Amino acid sequence: MTQPVLMCWSGGKDSCVALHDLQRADEWRVTGLLTTVTRDYDRISMHGVRAELLDRQAAALGLPVERVFIDAGTDNGGYEAAMTAALDRHRAAGTRHVAFGDLFLEDIRAYREAMLQPLGLEAVFPVWGRDTRAFAEAFIAAGFRAVLVCVDLSVLDASFAGRAYDAALLADLPPGVDPCGENGEFHSFVFDGPDFAAPVAIEIGETVIRDGFAFRDLIPA
Known part of the structure; x- marks a missing residue:
C-alpha cells in the first residue's frame, strides 16, 4: 500500500529528480507540490521564477501545486509560521511524510526534520547522499x-x-x-x-x- 507524500518543490533540478524517484517507488504516492512564493514579486522564493511558470510546470507534471506566501525579507520565524500553517493542513488531510530534494547539507536536513517533528510529520530525502x-x-x-x-x-x-x-x-x-x-x-x-x-x-x-x-x-x- 502506498503512502501519501507531499513534495516540497523549488522548480529546480534537485527537487525534480526527487519527484521523479518518488513517483517510481512502490512505497509512495505524491499528493502535490508545495512551493514558497515571495508575495511582493509573485515569484518562487530565492529562485526568482514567475509564479505563472510554476503553475505551468506543475500542470505539465500533472500535479497540484500550493503556494506558501512569504513577504520579501521575511526571517526564519515568518517562514516557519507560513510553512507550519500549510503543513498542518496537509497533516490534517492524512499526509504524514514530506519530501525534499536535499543532497548533502547535514544542517539543512536537521533543520527540516526539526521543523516537521512537532507537527507529527516525517521528512523524506529521496536523493540524499548521491555524488x-x-x-x-x-x-x-x-x-x-x-x-x-x-x-x-x-x-x-x-x-x-x-x-x-x-x-x-x-x-x-x-x-x-x-x-x-x-x-x-x-x-x-x-x-x-x-x-x-x-x-x-x-x-x-x-x-x-x-x-x-x-x-x-x-x-x-
Missing part, C-alpha cells in the same frame, strides 16, 4: 532540461544566469563550485523532462542584480 557530479550527469542524460535562474555573484559570474544546465556548463564551472549548486552557488528551473507531458515554453529575459545575486528572468512563451 553530485554523477547526479548532474545523470540528470542531463535522462533528458531533463533546465536553465540557471539565479547565481551567487561571490562564486560565479553573472553570465552564468540564463545558461542551459548542460555538459558545457558543468565544464565551465570554476573549481570549488558544486556541480549541483548544493552550497547555494546557483539555482535552476526545469522546463522539460521525462515526467513532463510537454515542455514549459520559456523565453530568456533580462538579468537583474540584487543582494549579491544575478537573477535571469524567464518569460512565459
